[in-house]
Amino acid sequence: MDYVYGPGRNHLFVPGPVNIPEPVIRAMNRNNEDYRSPAVPAMTKTLLEDIKKIFKTTTGTPFLIPTTGTGAWESALTNTLSPGDKIVSFLIGQFSLLWIDQQQRLKFNVDVIESDWGQGANLEMLASKLAGDTAHTIKAICIVHNETATGVTNNLAAVRKILDYHSHPALLLVDGVSSICALDFRMDEWGIDVALTGSQKALSLPTGMGIVCASPKALEASKTAKSVRVFFDWNDYLKFYKMGTFWPYTPSIQLLYGLRAALDLIFEEGLDNVIARHNRLGTATRLAVEAWGLKNCTQKEEWFSDTVTAVVVPPYIDSSEIVRRGWKRYNLSLGLGLNKVAGKVFRIGHLGNLNELQLLGCLAGVEMILKDVGYPVKLGSGMAAACAYLQNNIPMIPSRI
Amino acid sequence: MDYVYGPGRNHLFVPGPVNIPEPVIRAMNRNNEDYRSPAVPAMTKTLLEDIKKIFKTTTGTPFLIPTTGTGAWESALTNTLSPGDKIVSFLIGQFSLLWIDQQQRLKFNVDVIESDWGQGANLEMLASKLAGDTAHTIKAICIVHNETATGVTNNLAAVRKILDYHSHPALLLVDGVSSICALDFRMDEWGIDVALTGSQKALSLPTGMGIVCASPKALEASKTAKSVRVFFDWNDYLKFYKMGTFWPYTPSIQLLYGLRAALDLIFEEGLDNVIARHNRLGTATRLAVEAWGLKNCTQKEEWFSDTVTAVVVPPYIDSSEIVRRGWKRYNLSLGLGLNKVAGKVFRIGHLGNLNELQLLGCLAGVEMILKDVGYPVKLGSGMAAACAYLQNNIPMIPSRI
Amino acid sequence: MDYVYGPGRNHLFVPGPVNIPEPVIRAMNRNNEDYRSPAVPAMTKTLLEDIKKIFKTTTGTPFLIPTTGTGAWESALTNTLSPGDKIVSFLIGQFSLLWIDQQQRLKFNVDVIESDWGQGANLEMLASKLAGDTAHTIKAICIVHNETATGVTNNLAAVRKILDYHSHPALLLVDGVSSICALDFRMDEWGIDVALTGSQKALSLPTGMGIVCASPKALEASKTAKSVRVFFDWNDYLKFYKMGTFWPYTPSIQLLYGLRAALDLIFEEGLDNVIARHNRLGTATRLAVEAWGLKNCTQKEEWFSDTVTAVVVPPYIDSSEIVRRGWKRYNLSLGLGLNKVAGKVFRIGHLGNLNELQLLGCLAGVEMILKDVGYPVKLGSGMAAACAYLQNNIPMIPSRI
Amino acid sequence: MDYVYGPGRNHLFVPGPVNIPEPVIRAMNRNNEDYRSPAVPAMTKTLLEDIKKIFKTTTGTPFLIPTTGTGAWESALTNTLSPGDKIVSFLIGQFSLLWIDQQQRLKFNVDVIESDWGQGANLEMLASKLAGDTAHTIKAICIVHNETATGVTNNLAAVRKILDYHSHPALLLVDGVSSICALDFRMDEWGIDVALTGSQKALSLPTGMGIVCASPKALEASKTAKSVRVFFDWNDYLKFYKMGTFWPYTPSIQLLYGLRAALDLIFEEGLDNVIARHNRLGTATRLAVEAWGLKNCTQKEEWFSDTVTAVVVPPYIDSSEIVRRGWKRYNLSLGLGLNKVAGKVFRIGHLGNLNELQLLGCLAGVEMILKDVGYPVKLGSGMAAACAYLQNNIPMIPSRI
Incomplete structure (x- = not known):
């Protein structure tokens, strides 16, 4: 092999x-463990607290989901939206394309704003759409912060500004897969409602953990969102958060210890x-x-x-x-x-x-x-x-x- | 920590x-790798072939999904069924209960056959239901092979016998989470349409891989099943299988090598x-x-x-x-x-x-x-x-x- | 393999x-490192300080030698004695036998006190020999604390008492290979001049580190000891201790980190x-x-x-x-x-x-x-x-x- | 840490x-093992056979000694020479200097041929010394193949030619620490009597294994060599080779598996x-x-x-x-x-x-x-x-x- x-x-x-740093490889070099023992919840608690720092949020609620970026996308969408909901989505490369494909297959009404591959999101178009949407039929804006296929970073602060300018209540859902923990990212300051990344990107872990952070507004939306979901349902997590056991189903013990080490390295470096x-x-x-x-x-x-x-x-x-x-x-x-x-x-x-x-x-x-x-x-x-x-x-x- | x-x-x-055996821990002790290089598909091919031996199937199609058992359940259900479909499901303990909860939340019409906790599935009741269903409104039978909460193993051969006796075309979906690779399990012989397990059970790996195997009949059903799904959609896998690159999204390199080592150990022991x-x-x-x-x-x-x-x-x-x-x-x-x-x-x-x-x-x-x-x-x-x-x-x- | x-x-x-505990296996799971960087001496310093606690000595000088128990024996003998020196050595099993064989091949004049295998050292005989040695021709007493072949633990406090009773200046050299860090062992209190163990015993590391601790009296003896030695020469270590770089030749980086983890576990348990x-x-x-x-x-x-x-x-x-x-x-x-x-x-x-x-x-x-x-x-x-x-x-x- | x-x-x-390659790090990531079980001798046998290929010898006898390069030097010298023996040794940099220091402290009569640091061994001088030594008082020539301090590679074939030209029976002892398995090295063809290296050099393992290979002539010399030695004594190894258990004292299990993996990588590359x-x-x-x-x-x-x-x-x-x-x-x-x-x-x-x-x-x-x-x-x-x-x-x- x-x-x-x-x-x-x-x-x-x-x-x-x-690349996974050696201290993280070391931390994951271990046998399985009972995730219902007192040790795992205690560690999970520190992870949930610390992951928020990476997203620069104090009000967000993080979810560490045993899935990939694609699953994290699905988690963001199905927990906040209902089939038929109108969303605006930017198409600027392969990963935004795949997300849009998912949005369509999940039965949302996707209004795609397309740019040439190599260009960023067309924010003028967004502004004009929002200006026209006085009835607030647009429920969410979906944007990839950093399009991995073309190496294009979108200006999230500008997106927030446009939304605010139009006092538009649409949720702002952000794919931060190849940005969070590497590029400047400010969930709270930029009014992001759902931000997400994957463990195998800037966090430098193996694949297998989709990390999703939801604003209070997104959590509120999840109470009425009608998209069918079980595995990705935030409510199952929240139920276990309340109980203090944290996990609705079995997490990867190795990734938890790996994330602990990865965060320690990041905070050590700053x-x-x-x-x-x-x-x-x-x-x-x-x-x-x-x-x-x-x-x-x-x-x-x-x-x-x-x-x-x-x-x-x-x-x-x-x-x-x-x-x-x-x-x-x-x-x-x-x-x-x-x-x-x-x-x-x-x-x-x-x-x-x-x-x-x-x-x-x-x-x-x-x-x-x-x-x-x-x-x-x-x-x-x-x-x-x-x-x-x-x-x-x-x-x-x-x-x- | x-x-x-x-x-x-x-x-x-x-x-x-x-417990993870030492050779498997060793095999996973590695850096990430480009999963689009020629090496990973070549290994994946051997894994897909060999995992079928564990399920005792030659006609089934396996999927190695970056998820847990709960996700594997969802994959089995959403790929083969449409909302509103009538299914018969056995409730005999906590894990069958959770699966039924998922079935209901996924909007199937679940006919629950309940037993006391500590008893196996009530197969007489199944027989009588099938006998009465001459119109074949029942689309699937869902059964947990081994209920982990009570230590109860159901008789799958008997379930197949009943289905055959009534010439009932319902799909047979089996949770083999705590059975496959430990108990006698014969996907083909018992006419199982979807069988599934999780990496952290008898395969002795970390959590993170939901392993699902679909019969030709289940694959056929997936073409018309209307349940909304993207992350769990078999078709995305099948598309990449055809291309020979195998992965619609990023797999865990570590779990692939771990699975290789786990299978090698199992075949070595027999x-x-x-x-x-x-x-x-x-x-x-x-x-x-x-x-x-x-x-x-x-x-x-x-x-x-x-x-x-x-x-x-x-x-x-x-x-x-x-x-x-x-x-x-x-x-x-x-x-x-x-x-x-x-x-x-x-x-x-x-x-x-x-x-x-x-x-x-x-x-x-x-x-x-x-x-x-x-x-x-x-x-x-x-x-x-x-x-x-x-x-x-x-x-x-x-x-x- | x-x-x-x-x-x-x-x-x-x-x-x-x-058995090596998982945290120690983890700590050693690493690439090589430049042992002349500032990091390795800094860690070595903590190891040398902490290993003394395991020997219960404050005045001893420890040496972490890339060798086995057999090498640690040779280090103890050749640094403190000269060819022809008379030593008293107890033969109570296979490991004391091997040590005596070494003593003889190193050209010391060994007075062997033999016991049946299964018995401890014959201390009466020691007492009588010391009583007779008013000229102090006996330069050292060599005793295995715990004879691994027969499961016999000798009473070191009693040996010290006998030496003191006769005011005999012989050095007390102790093989603590299967005792130190597992049995009660008090280098200072029992007046032990050289104590030694191996990494693969109670410290629960891989083989490869012979750990030797020398009393001030033993160090003094090393200045005049005429046994030919280079690899095992304490003076080479002491020279590098003084320079603060600690290593006369390349240590195993992995064993150093492993020892650090092993000591941490021991101190954690107490x-x-x-x-x-x-x-x-x-x-x-x-x-x-x-x-x-x-x-x-x-x-x-x-x-x-x-x-x-x-x-x-x-x-x-x-x-x-x-x-x-x-x-x-x-x-x-x-x-x-x-x-x-x-x-x-x-x-x-x-x-x-x-x-x-x-x-x-x-x-x-x-x-x-x-x-x-x-x-x-x-x-x-x-x-x-x-x-x-x-x-x-x-x-x-x-x-x- | x-x-x-x-x-x-x-x-x-x-x-x-x-740098240790990942497959070798993986191979060493393991618990200890009983080295007296049938498994370890079986593996050791393959190692001893395969290590000879690295030295390009079929007639040599290898020893895998739990020590460093300094210890391997000592093993080479003490097994083949007696105190007072005249040897010729080349001084061309720090490591040849250290070896000469060892030779002197081991009481050999060392005739040093010095070159400027940055130059190779002065072979003309060797030729003239051999020419003058018709009585064959010179027992050995000691040469560092590659002086690590100055980056100088000596011409071993030329040394052999000189010895042969003068039909001089002196043993040829070669430090191949930073050459073997990286530079062209031909033990048999060049008539080298003892060649040695350390695990942490071109073999890319951790420190801890001194690898010494002795020609039949060197083995013969070891029967009469009077240097005092126990830990480094080849005869103890040979005794255990004969018994088929191979180890006179405990080897590092991890290094054995590591060496196996290292050799496999080398043979794979060629x-x-x-x-x-x-x-x-x-x-x-x-x-x-x-x-x-x-x-x-x-x-x-x-x-x-x-x-x-x-x-x-x-x-x-x-x-x-x-x-x-x-x-x-x-x-x-x-x-x-x-x-x-x-x-x-x-x-x-x-x-x-x-x-x-x-x-x-x-x-x-x-x-x-x-x-x-x-x-x-x-x-x-x-x-x-x-x-x-x-x-x-x-x-x-x-x-x-």
Whole structure:
């Protein structure tokens, strides 16, 4: 099973699942445990408290659901909305597309605001729709904070501003899968009603925990939402929260201890430092892409993502070949272009527990692959650009000063 | 976090999550990986083939869903049935109760056949219902193979016989959560349409994988079933199966490697030997209970479960106190009595990767606890009874002969 | 490699290497590290301080040597003695025999005081030798605190008393391999000059660290000792202690973190509680042996060992067959009889991070094996005796009260 | 304990201990085991057979000793030589110096042939000494194959040629600590009598196993060698080899399984491919150093080491500051300059289970550090040089073609 193992470490730069730090791997290296003993609820309590800090919420209620991001989406929607409800949803790439597909299959009435892949959400269109909706028929706005397929970060503060400007009561549901714990994210300040992420993204855990946080308004909505749901029903969780046993069904003991370790690492580094580090990694990547003479799939700087960069390749190159070569020759895992941009972009994920030298190893690999596939890159150019920036900006490691 | 750690190993005898064998813990001790690389689909293919052997099916289609048993239930129901469909469901304990609750909340028309807790499914009643249903309005029969709350194993072969006798086309949906891979289970031979289990039970993995297997008839039903579903939709899996990439969303890499190791261990021991071992463990436990002068919650021998024994305590003892003392004094984790039998029974789980001496340590602990709480047990009596049987019946370890 | 794996856990009851607790396995689950970084010396400092508590010394100097118990012996001898030096050494079993063999091969003039295997050190003989040695030609007394081959614990306080009574300046060198951290051990109070143990014994780590503690008098002796040594030379360590880098050559990073975790667990439980637990385990084992009608190899109660029990089998039984069957049928690892008692005794190690229910599982296994090999044991008898004692004596787990 | 943990992986580029590959970490993640069971000797047998392939010997006898490289040295010397024996030993850097110190303290009569640090062994001098030694008073030649302090690889084939030319019967003892399993090494072909390495070097294991291989001539010598030894005595091993139990004292179970996994990885890659990979890593490093305008401590190309590069810094820079900054700012662990070259060189270890992108991450780090400390490096220059070479020379990963 291990024997596609190449010599040395795998350089994992897909935008999730991401590298798990050693202390987290260690924390999860354990036998099962009775989750009804006094120990597990006691730990769960600390996790629920601490996860709120990651979302920057004090009023939200978190749910740690044994599922993936797709399940977290379903949890957000079915707990707050009823079939037939009108929602506005932004389509800007593959993951927003998949969420919209889910919204439609869950029988909501989805008003899709589409942008070109590489652009952010069209907020003017949102403003105009809200302006026209004086009857408040729109029940929710669904937006992906960071579109993982194109490396586009949407401006959530602006979305809130528009809603407020129109005094519109629609719920604001946010996919923070590739943003929370890596990008600036402020659930309370931005009036987000449901925010969600997955354990295998910036939290740097294995897949298997969908993390959903609901505002008081979202919880209120869940009391009347008519979408059929059982596994994803927040009420089952709330019932067990009240009892102090927390779990309506069996959680993964390993992921709980893993989350504990992951949060400890994040608080040790400082959440703001974590976010700043992601900005450094994103900036360095973009500087390298520029130095290679390639285009960022993201069309404007205001949408640049600090967690994933989608790089556009010239038309005579198949970006899938870049990914294939990465794996076969350099033990480097890059992200494929998806759907509309399949073959046209490859993606560098730079999120989670990752440092600058790891990224530079990846960028060196990309340079060599570009040469492999016939792109006239000047070897060292991307590294030079990235290093020039990083050498000025990397801070001392706080625990080692 | 570790410091409710008692000296020595925790003796984990709840009926799930169960002990994870060392080779499986090792296999999962790893970083994340790109699940879109060629390696993961190649491994997934072997898992899907091999998991069918555990269900004893050649025609079934397996789904490895990132969820729990509760999610696996929901997957079984929503993929095969439409809201309003009439189903017959057996209520014999807490887990059948929870499944029925789910069935009702998913808007099926549930005809509940209730038995006393401690009895098996009332199959006479099923026969009479099927006899009266010449119009075939009953779309599915839902039955829990092994009720974990009371230690009752239902006779699935008999259920199939009744369906066949009445030539009734209802789907047969089976919760095999605490049976599959521990008790005799024959999906094809017994004409089971959907069978399901969870990774943390007899497969001896962490929680996080709901394993569902669908017969061709169930797959056919899924094409017209109108229950709203996305995360649990088999069709999304089937689409990716066809593409050879297998995963509609991100799986847990760790659980995949863990499942590979778990299956390898099971095949190494031999599935029939695994089942025989569970019979030995169950028999030994029941002999000890008898020797202690206590009653098995299971009312008839035909229903005795080889994976969990629910022990009835005298009225002057609170069974929860037994569980508490196990944890606080002996580092022994026993199962609580649930719902109707709360305070009245405690449960010994004897499933998964477990051997006889581990069980005997547990039984010794139970004896001492019984004494602790004022029950006049003769110390050594249960051990003597269990050992007398085991010493005659334990085989040599095949790999060591 | 794993596939002599039997179902369930291996029951490891050899008197070393012993079971490693999960938190220690976790702590060692890590990559290598630069041992010249500031982190490793900082941790080493805490280890050196804390290991002294285990030896109950404040004046001793500890050495954590990458070696085994045999190497620790050599370190003790070569650093304090010169070839030709006269030493008195007690021969009471296989390990004292091996140490004496080493002493002779290292060219010391060894005066052996031999006892029957199963008896403790002949202290009267020591007294008489010391009385006769008014010229103080005896440079050292070498004694094994707990002879692992026969389960005999020597009375170190009495040895010190005799030395003091005769005002004899001989160094007191003690093999504490199967005693330190399990039996009452007081380096300072008993005037021990060199005490040593191995990581794989009561500290419950993997093999690979010989732990040696030297009194100021022993350190003084090392300045003039003429035994040739380099790898084992304390002076090389002391030089690096002074520099604050601690390691004359590369230590095992994993064992350092493992030792840290092991010490944390011991301090959490309380060293005195650890010792009391070993007494409970030893007592319970002896009560079982008695109930089975078998003899303890240890001839007098005053020598009973709380870390290992050597059980004498009737002449018509080959004790090796007992060990073989344990491994082949019950996944139970017992200790063989060694040398003079080969075939005549088998050994139950009950030391390290172990609890009562684990021991009871082992004792149940031994009962069944005894029956297997034709000994007329009454099944349950040993369990009954052990449980009767334990049920009265096991304390609550401190961290769970 | 973990909390000097920086974000992301530690970049470990000291020349040992080196990175442990994940499959090896996994293999060692286990409880202790009875090393006297049938399983451990069976595995040991495969290890002893397979380790010989690493040394390229069919006639040698390997010893896996629970010790470090320093202990392996002592084992090589004390088993083959007697106090007072004349030996010729090359002094070319810190590790040859330490070995010579050991040789002297072990009371051999050491004739030291010294070279400048940065030069290889002076073989002309050896030739002249052998020519003069018609009486064959020289009993052994001791040479470090790869001096880890200066990155100098000696020509062992040439040493053998000289010995043969003079028909000199002296034993050839070789320290292969930082060469075996990374550089071309041919024990039999080069007539090496004792070769040794440590587990934490190119084998990529934790520290704790000294691996020594003795030629038949060396074994013969061990029968008459008068150096006092017990722990390191080969005869104790040979006695247990004959019995088929292999271990005179307790081995580390974890290291045995780790070695099994390490060897499997090496054979999977192919030993010659492993050696070729080290050549690529060494070449790339030297090209970067050249591009930075810095000098290699190794004075001639014929001595260039493919496992470690010692880089000379300009006089106005303290190389220790480079190492410090690596650790404090970049999570990069580099090797210090030792003894004569302290402050003057820093070292990049490029041995063990390591790939090209890992190295490039390290080289990027070194570039930035050089800039940090005021050296006028052109950022990207080293990367460009290394990548230009590597992009032409990295083969496909065999298991992924």
